[in-house]
Amino acid sequence: MRFYPFDRAAGxxxxxxxxxxxxxxCLWLGRLxxxxxxxxxxxxxxxxxxxxxxxxxxxxxxxxxxxVPMVWDDIRQASQALRxxxxxxxxxxxxxxxVVPQLHIHVIARFQQDAAWPRPVxxxxxxxxxxxxxxxEQTARLCAALGVT
Amino acid sequence: MRFYPFDRAAGxxxxxxxxxxxxxxCLWLGRLxxxxxxxxxxxxxxxxxxxxxxxxxxxxxxxxxxxVPMVWDDIRQASQALRxxxxxxxxxxxxxxxVVPQLHIHVIARFQQDAAWPRPVxxxxxxxxxxxxxxxEQTARLCAALGVT
Numbered sequence: 001m002r003f004y005p006f007d008r009a010a011g012x013x014x015x016x017x018x019x020x021x022x023x024x025x026c027l028w029l030g031r032l033x034x035x036x037x038x039x040x041x042x043x044x045x046x047x048x049x050x051x052x053x054x055x056x057x058x059x060x061x062x063x064x065x066x067x068v069p070m071v072w073d074d075i076r077q078a079s080q081a082l083r084x085x086x087x088x089x090x091x092x093x094x095x096x097x098x099v100v101p102q103l104h105i106h107v108i109a110r111f112q113q114d115a116a117w118p119r120p121v122x123x124x125x126x127x128x129x130x131x132x133x134x135x136x137e138q139t140a141r142l143c144a145a146l147g148v149t
Numbered sequence: 150m151r152f153y154p155f156d157r158a159a160g161x162x163x164x165x166x167x168x169x170x171x172x173x174x175c176l177w178l179g180r181l182x183x184x185x186x187x188x189x190x191x192x193x194x195x196x197x198x199x200x201x202x203x204x205x206x207x208x209x210x211x212x213x214x215x216x217v218p219m220v221w222d223d224i225r226q227a228s229q230a231l232r233x234x235x236x237x238x239x240x241x242x243x244x245x246x247x248v249v250p251q252l253h254i255h256v257i258a259r260f261q262q263d264a265a266w267p268r269p270v271x272x273x274x275x276x277x278x279x280x281x282x283x284x285x286e287q288t289a290r291l292c293a294a295l296g297v298t
Contacts, residue, residue: 060242061228068221079210090250093209094243098259098267101239110247118247119272 016053019102025127027139030148032077034070035105037146039139042127044116046086046109048078048142057103060095075105081145082109092120165202168251174276176288179297181226183219184254186295188288191276193265195235195258197227197291206252209244224254230294231258241269 014028014036026038026049040047052063052071063071079091088109095105108121116124130138143149163177163185175187175198189196201212201220212220228240237258244254257270265273279287292298 059228059240061225061232061240069218072217072221076210079208083210090245090247091208091210092243092245092247094241094245094269096239096241096243096269098239098241098269120243120245120247120269123268 014051016051016055018051019100019104021100022049022051022102022104027135029139029143029146032074032146032148034067035074037074037078037148038104039142040106040127041129041135042121043130043134043138044125044128045114045121046082046088046138046142047121048082048107050074050078050105050107052103052105054103058097058101059103060105063103071105075107077146078107081142082107085141085145094120096122163200165200165204167200168249168253170249171198171200171251171253176284178288178292178295181223181295181297183216184223186223186227186297187253188291189255189276190278190284191270192279192283192287193274193277194263194270195231195237195287195291196270197231197256199223199227199254199256201252201254203252207246207250208252209254212252220254224256226295227256230291231256234290234294243269245271 015031016036022038026040029037029039035050035052038049040049052067054067075093082088082091086109089112090110092108092110095103097103110117164180165185171187175189178186178188184199184201187198189198201216203216224242231237231240235258238261239259241257241259244252246252259266
């Protein structure tokens with residue numbers, strides 16, 4: 001898995017183990033109150049993924065009570081970062097997990113002109129990874145908007 | 150829109166106006182703490198839809214603070230009703246809204262043998278409406294499990 005910033009000092013890494021597919025498909029941006037926040041490496045959509053800091057959890061409704069308000073705040077923070085940066089036509093928020101069983105919450109900025117609209121993004125197209133410079137720019141502005149360093 | 154039970158007394162209806170597509174595709178089961186609860190009329194999947202009691206709301210992160218804990222409880226209640234009745238392999242929870250802008254939250258019981266697995270259900274197949282008797286049985290047991298009358 002790659003981390004942002006690319007020159008991050010050794011020892012900075014997610015607080016929990018990420019499923020190998022999340023680690024392969026995403027970049028770790030940092031930590032919010034109750035979740036690790038990842039960027040899906042698909043340049044078609046501004047797409048964040050939140051992974052609650054709780055090992056062995058598969059379903060949204062099984063979140064421990066104490067984590068619920070913090071996870072909700074993280075969803076709102078991710079949504080509002082995307083809204084502020086990209087002015088999307090719609091936000092999609094979803095916990096699916098049919099392929100990756102580790103609980104993770106997609107927060108995706110959608111546009112009427114995007115590649116999948118109005119369909120959901122999953123399974124529409126293979127990911128189109130960011131070019132190196134675009135990835136640096138995207139991660140930098142998302143980290144700033146999210147307040148993660 | 151059809152209501153359950155089919156002989157419901159006049160005057161029993163959702164507390165808010167539902168988008169015409171929700172009204173066409175779903176049956177109204179009743180009300181939870183902060184949401185109307187609907188059954189998607191697609192016999193391929195046990196599929197509930199929660200519509201928060203707040204007009205003019207499109208996105209999950211814009212829910213008023215005061216409604217958030219209640220909506221979360223409703224998601225949990227819907228999830229646990231599906232879990233208890235159907236023992237699914239996975240629950241999918243999602244607020245998309247690319248087609249129907251009124252905020253609505255899908256809570257869907259998924260199975261490794263279902264028609265779309267492991268893909269998301271949206272756009273995979275046209276809905277396969279329940280037969281009359283199966284619809285009565287499904288709505289009756291869901292209403293009982295949800296505690297709506």
